[in-house]
Amino acid sequence: MQAVYGLYSxxxxxxxxxxxxxxAGVEEHGIAVVSSVPWEEYEFxxxxxxxxxxxxxxxxxxxxxxxxxxxxxxTQKAYPIPTGGMAINVPWTNGIITYELTMLGAxxxxxxxxxxxxxIPDWTPRVYDPAVADxxxxxxxxxxxxxxxxxxxxxxxxxxxxxxxxxNVTNRWRI
Amino acid sequence: MEKSPNQITxxxxxxxxxxxxxxxxxxxxxxxxxxxxxxxxxxxxxxxLGVSGLRRPVFWGFYITNFVFWIGISHAGTLISAIxxxxxxxxxxxxxxxAEVITVFALSIGAMFPVIHLGRPWLAFWLIPYPSExxxxxxxxxxxxxxxxxxxxxxxxxxxxxxxxxxPDWALVRDxxxxxxKRVYGFLSLGWRGTPRQWSRLESAMHxxxxxxxxxxxxxxxxxxWDFAMAPVPMWHSTxxxxxxxxxxxxxxxxxxxxxxxxxxxFLHLEDYLKPLHFDNLGKLLLMMxxxxxxxxxxxxxxxxxxxxxxxxxxFWTTQxxxxxxxFWTMVFCNFLLPFPILAIxxxxxxxxxxxxxxxxxxGMWLERFLIIVPSLSHKFLPYNWGxxxxxxxxxxIMVGTFAGMALLYALFAKAVPIISIWxxxxxxxxxxxxxxQETEGRGKLAFGGQEKLET
Amino acid sequence: MQRHDxxxxxxxxxxxxxxxxxxxxxxxxxxxxxxxxxxxxxxDLDRCTGCEACVVACHAENNIPTVGEEQAAMGRAMHWxxxxxxxxxxxxxxxxxxxxxxxxQCDAAPCEPVCPTYASYHTAEGLNGQVYNRxxxxxxxxxxxxxxxxxxxxxxxxxxxxxxxxxxPDVSVREVGVMEKCTFCVQRIKAAEIxxxxxxxxxxxxxxxxxxxxxxxxxxxxxxxxxxxxxxxxRLAGSNRATxxxxxxxxxxxxxxxxxxxxxxGKES
Numbered sequence: 001m002q003a004v005y006g007l008y009s010x011x012x013x014x015x016x017x018x019x020x021x022x023x024a025g026v027e028e029h030g031i032a033v034v035s036s037v038p039w040e041e042y043e044f045x046x047x048x049x050x051x052x053x054x055x056x057x058x059x060x061x062x063x064x065x066x067x068x069x070x071x072x073x074x075t076q077k078a079y080p081i082p083t084g085g086m087a088i089n090v091p092w093t094n095g096i097i098t099y100e101l102t103m104l105g106a107x108x109x110x111x112x113x114x115x116x117x118x119x120i121p122d123w124t125p126r127v128y129d130p131a132v133a134d135x136x137x138x139x140x141x142x143x144x145x146x147x148x149x150x151x152x153x154x155x156x157x158x159x160x161x162x163x164x165x166x167x168n169v170t171n172r173w174r175i
Numbered sequence: 176m177e178k179s180p181n182q183i184t185x186x187x188x189x190x191x192x193x194x195x196x197x198x199x200x201x202x203x204x205x206x207x208x209x210x211x212x213x214x215x216x217x218x219x220x221x222x223x224l225g226v227s228g229l230r231r232p233v234f235w236g237f238y239i240t241n242f243v244f245w246i247g248i249s250h251a252g253t254l255i256s257a258i259x260x261x262x263x264x265x266x267x268x269x270x271x272x273x274a275e276v277i278t279v280f281a282l283s284i285g286a287m288f289p290v291i292h293l294g295r296p297w298l299a300f301w302l303i304p305y306p307s308e309x310x311x312x313x314x315x316x317x318x319x320x321x322x323x324x325x326x327x328x329x330x331x332x333x334x335x336x337x338x339x340x341x342x343p344d345w346a347l348v349r350d351x352x353x354x355x356x357k358r359v360y361g362f363l364s365l366g367w368r369g370t371p372r373q374w375s376r377l378e379s380a381m382h383x384x385x386x387x388x389x390x391x392x393x394x395x396x397x398x399x400x401w402d403f404a405m406a407p408v409p410m411w412h413s414t415x416x417x418x419x420x421x422x423x424x425x426x427x428x429x430x431x432x433x434x435x436x437x438x439x440x441x442f443l444h445l446e447d448y449l450k451p452l453h454f455d456n457l458g459k460l461l462l463m464m465x466x467x468x469x470x471x472x473x474x475x476x477x478x479x480x481x482x483x484x485x486x487x488x489x490x491f492w493t494t495q496x497x498x499x500x501x502x503f504w505t506m507v508f509c510n511f512l513l514p515f516p517i518l519a520i521x522x523x524x525x526x527x528x529x530x531x532x533x534x535x536x537x538x539g540m541w542l543e544r545f546l547i548i549v550p551s552l553s554h555k556f557l558p559y560n561w562g563x564x565x566x567x568x569x570x571x572x573i574m575v576g577t578f579a580g581m582a583l584l585y586a587l588f589a590k591a592v593p594i595i596s597i598w599x600x601x602x603x604x605x606x607x608x609x610x611x612x613q614e615t616e617g618r619g620k621l622a623f624g625g626q627e628k629l630e631t
Numbered sequence: 632m633q634r635h636d637x638x639x640x641x642x643x644x645x646x647x648x649x650x651x652x653x654x655x656x657x658x659x660x661x662x663x664x665x666x667x668x669x670x671x672x673x674x675d676l677d678r679c680t681g682c683e684a685c686v687v688a689c690h691a692e693n694n695i696p697t698v699g700e701e702q703a704a705m706g707r708a709m710h711w712x713x714x715x716x717x718x719x720x721x722x723x724x725x726x727x728x729x730x731x732x733x734x735x736q737c738d739a740a741p742c743e744p745v746c747p748t749y750a751s752y753h754t755a756e757g758l759n760g761q762v763y764n765r766x767x768x769x770x771x772x773x774x775x776x777x778x779x780x781x782x783x784x785x786x787x788x789x790x791x792x793x794x795x796x797x798x799x800p801d802v803s804v805r806e807v808g809v810m811e812k813c814t815f816c817v818q819r820i821k822a823a824e825i826x827x828x829x830x831x832x833x834x835x836x837x838x839x840x841x842x843x844x845x846x847x848x849x850x851x852x853x854x855x856x857x858x859x860x861x862x863x864x865x866r867l868a869g870s871n872r873a874t875x876x877x878x879x880x881x882x883x884x885x886x887x888x889x890x891x892x893x894x895x896x897g898k899e900s
Contacts, residue, residue, distance in 0.1 A: 032370070033370060033371050034368050034369050034370055035369050035371075035374070036343070036347065036369055036598060036601070037369075037598055037601050037602050037605060038371075038374035038375070038377075038378060038602065039605075040374075040375075040378075044371065045371040045374065045375075046371065046375075047371050047372070048371060048372040048375060049371075049375045051375070051376060051379050053376070053379045053380065053383060054379070054383055057383045057387070061387075071304065072315040075304070075312060075315075076315060079310070079312065081314070081749050081752050081753075082743075082752065082753040083314065083316060083740075083743035083744040083746070083749070083751070083752050083753055084316075084739055084740050084741060084742075084743040084744035084745075084753070085737075085738050085739030085740070085753070085883065086316060086744055090316060093315055093316045093321070094315060096321045096324075096325075096394075096398065097315050097320075097321070097324055099394060100321070100324040100325050100328045100391075100394065101324070101328075103328050103332070103387055103390065103391045103394075104324075104327075104328040104331065104332075106383070106387050107328070107331060107332045107335060107384065107387055107388075107391075108331070110335075110380050110383045110384060110387070111335050111380070113376075113380070114339070114376050114377065114379075114380040117372070117376050118372060118373040118376035118377065119366075119372070119373070120342070120365045120366065120367065120373070121365035121366050122365070122366040123361070123362070123365075123366045124366070126366075126368060127368075128368050130350040132350070132368075132369060133184070133346075133347050133350035133351060134180075134181060134184075135180045135181070135601070222786065223784070223785055223786040223787060223807040223808060224768070224783070224785050224807075224808065225702070225707070225785035225786040229770075229783075229785070230705050230706035230707050230785075231706045231707060231708075231773070231779065231782065231783070232706070232773075232779050234770035234773045234774055234783060235770065235774060289769070292769075292770075293767050293768045293769060293808070294766070294767065294768015294769075294770065294783065294784070294807070294808025294809060294810075295766070295767050295768045295807075295808035295809065296767075296768075298767040299767065301747075301748050301765075301767055302747055302748070311748065311765065312749070313747055313748065314744070314746060314747055314748065314749045316744040317744060317745050317746055317747040317771070318745060318771075319745070319747040319769055319771060320747045323747070402771075405745060405775075406741060406745060406771070406774050406775040407741050407775065407777055407880055407882075408774060408775070408777075552774060555777060555779060556777045556778075556877055556880075557715065557732070557777075557778065557779060557877075558717075559715035559716065559717065559730075559732075560715075560779040562706045563706075
């Protein structure tokens with residue numbers, strides 16, 4: 001599969017390229033952007049910002065907490081061993097286990113959500129250029145339609161690309 | 176003098192790509208010490224705990240002291256870095272990673288001690304709740320089981336907190352390196368590219384982690400303190416222990432962080448990154464914790480003395496005037512009398528000054544843990560059973576081994592990972608230039624105005 | 632965003648499996664809970680001469696190793712039963728007081744809940760059980776015990792010949808790294824119960840004699856069931872001389888010390 005992309009050393013030019021690609025009729029989710037720094041201030045980097053991660057973390061915490069409470073509570077009840085004149089199920093001590101597993105649940109769910117939604121790990125070759133490591137911003141289109149190819153290249157160039165490149169990439173559905 | 180992004184990349188990747196013979200020598204030396212410590216532990220596991228200096232009634236000694244000490248040191252990182260992250264303190268950027276590394280390694284080392292000190296260390300896995308035919312199940316009413324849960328939660332959380340922001344830097348190394356390094360870092364970076372989606376998810380995840388990790392860190396050292404506070408032992412059975420331990424942990428953690436930063440600055444030539452400003456700011460934090468520590472010690476001692484309960488007074492006097500008094504007053508000197516003036520006087524709060532203060536604090540906080548554990552155990556309720564404690568070479572070797580182990584792990588880490596987060600530093604540069612251009616050209620941030628931009 | 636459901640589902644099912652497995656494996660066990668006996672010991676301090684016959688008897692009965700001169704000097708001697716000496720008064724009017732101290736078998740024992748592996752727990756008969764095989768040697772129980780009556784095997788025990796020939800076959804020998812303490816001679820309690828059952832009769836007062844009580848020349852140690860109002864210990868426990876060691880800690884010990892009032896002038900401990 002083919003990819004066409006431009007490299008921009010300046011974020012505002014990258015933004016311009018992003019906008020003209022959209023104007024040229026490329027669907028927003030078909031535009032690949034890669035950068036070495038999160039350019040939060042620019043629109044091209046503000047896609048996909050909505051995430052239920054915090055809610056999922058809270059849910060994970062809830063799940064962890066419930067499982068912690070059940071782990072401590074049910075097992076002690078199922079096999080009661082008296083110690084120190086205490087009740088078998090002590091809310092104080094069960095609370096500590098509940099608390100730790102709440103936190104663990106939130107941490108693990110955050111981690112899993114991150115890995116899945118940010119597509120990590122993924123070692124297959126995708127649109128990328130080592131120049132990104134030098135601070136360039138990559139803006140491009142993967143597998144463009146044949147008829148729009150010329151216009152895409154023109155848009156990228158006119159936005160002020162340092163260079164325009166083509167690359168073969170393995171692409172399934174992600175960019 | 177600002178560095179350019181490429182300069183930053185080059186400076187911070189240098190330790191990864193080039194290694195001096197001195198480094199190999201240092202690593203070999205540290206590794207040798209660690210091997211000796213492992214051998215000492217092997218000897219102890221083979222012969223029995225009799226080779227340590229533990230005895231009745233002091234059943235906990237150096238090992239538990241080191242346990243509390245290292246868990247305390249581990250509060251340097253994640254906690255401080257999470258607080259600074261949430262407070263949006265921009266000066267934190269070069270500091271966070273070296274702090275988070277301390278957490279992960281100190282926690283791993285600290286968590287080894289409860290196993291080292293076991294009478295039958297090969298059965299330590301019985302603390303894990305897993306269904307087995309033998310129906311071994313942990314007692315959730317035991318503080319040691321709380322420890323197990325708290326430490327593991329903290330370890331998992333802090334490893335994630337450390338590793339996630341490393342991914343973009345590993346991707347950078349992958350792009351800059353060649354040969355086997357390219358392959359290794361290509362694997363380690365998990366295919367990180369830097370799409371907007373990845374960046375925004377990383378930000379969200381780090382934000383959530385920072386919020387979660389702070390209460391976890393507080394709970395970890397509180398639970399460590401409860402190992403003592405739950406037992407009816409004179410001067411242990413106290414409600415002050417939770418906050419007292421947490422404050423002490425942060426105190427020793429900041430001191431360890433300052434020492435680590437000073438070493439990194441010297442050995443990796445990071446003078447342009449770890450600046451006097453950072454030492455000054457951390458010095459102020461250390462000053463605050465020193466005052467807090469003194470407040471806690473004073474409150475603890477005063478209530479004990481005024482309460483005049485005989486069994487507690489026995490412990491009290493042995494630390495104030497008796498056999499443990501020299502250690503106690505050394506501790507007060509190291510934790511307050513020496514660091515307070517150094518850190519309070521601006522002229523003395525230099526890099527050298529903070530390093531001197533931090534060295535004293537690390538030593539003082541180690542003594543504090545020792546003085547919490549041993550005098551109480553040696554002076555329990557029935558005077559007939561009062562005893563004493565003296566460590567043997569086995570305990571000292573293992574303790575020295577953990578310090579060498581910490582240095583070794585830190586050295587290896589600084590060789591494998593850029594010890595200062597490169598992308599966060601670059602982000603800081605961009606933010607600065609953004610502010611500057613806003614001021615000079617009146618160009619607003621392009622928050623929503625992409626389209627307008629194109630038209631103008 | 633549908634893909635986010637995957638970790639939740641797997642998490643839930645893992646949890647369900649975990650719970651099922653643990654509940655199943657634990658619920659096949661049932662507790663025998665016919666709490667009938669409440670074993671207790673009375674120590675008459677006014678009778679105790681400090682002869683330490685009880686200490687020797689305890690060593691012999693319970694396979695307690697001797698650790699040797701050097702280790703003993705370090706403080707590693709193991710005496711489940713020990714006689715503490717305290718001195719009262721100023722020279723030359725000095726009186727020596729003896730207090731035999733052994734596991735107080737507390738009802739609210741601080742040693743029990745701190746054990747992470749349930750090695751120390753409360754038996755149905757109210758004893759502080761110590762399961763050697765479960766002990767991993769954290770020594771937390773020994774720290775939590777206010778009476779310092781728990782002992783740790785710093786080395787594997789050795790019995791010099793011919794001492795190995797006198798090991799009691801009814802008592803297990805403890806290995807290196809585990810805690811041990813007075814059991815109220817639980818092997819003797821069990822043996823008496825079995826004998827009584829074989830004879831088809833109830834256990835009667837005096838059937839069970841721990842080694843220390845049996846060997847006490849002035850009969851300062853009396854053992855029995857506190858739940859039996861007619862037993863000797865019940866009678867003595869009601870004495871106005873009765874007190875308990877470190878009672879103020881709330882451990883509810885089942886060892887009752889008898890002493891004349893002059894004893895309790897606050898100087899002994």
